[in-house]
Amino acid sequence: MKLLYFAWVRQKIGISHEDLTPPASVTTVAALVDLLRRRGPGYEAAFRDVKLLRVAVNQQHTGFESPIGPDDEIAFFPPVTGG
């Protein structure tokens, strides 16, 4: 799956995107977050409090309980502040 990070999520993790093949047991955004959180201090800092984060799957706003699959594009970012 393709992962994208924006704003301070990208700054904390240190990269804007990456490709990842998680174990088959990772079937929701929440399970993916648990996996990512263990990948290093930058990830741990970015995903420490998921209440501060929003997620989009295939460019649609959704929630952390959403199902995900190997071909999905998943983006993590803070609440939006455009306009």
Added chain:
Amino acid sequence: MSEIRIQAEDFDPGAEIAALGNGKGTAGAIASFIGLVRGDNGLSAMTLDHYPGMCESEIAAHAAEARRRWPILALRIVHRVGRLTPGERIVFVGVASSHRQAAFQAAEFLMDYLKTHAPFWKLEERGAGATWVEARSADDESVKRWL
């Protein structure tokens, strides 16, 4: 006609407004909004980050919703990205309709949804530091009136 553009370059408000008129005499009203970078509290610049692709599709979905709610003849939205300094234009929303109420309401609806749903983020520079703008609860309240 709906036109949605995300761009680094500035836009010409007069040209955007003129483009909303269709020349056929059916539009009786054009309402427009322009958002500017406000240089208060020592702000020296802001950089707009965005999610290419999702910004366009999110704005297009709300433009389609606005067209379901109001009799819109033309609609244009331009949002800039990149580094901007105080006084610069950030966003343009313009709506043409046969009557003013629909044009005003649709423009407000589009701005409220743009602020709370379109994936843009602002990084503000003040002095030597830069901080990401936090979402405002007032914007979340503002969008609720359209539910």
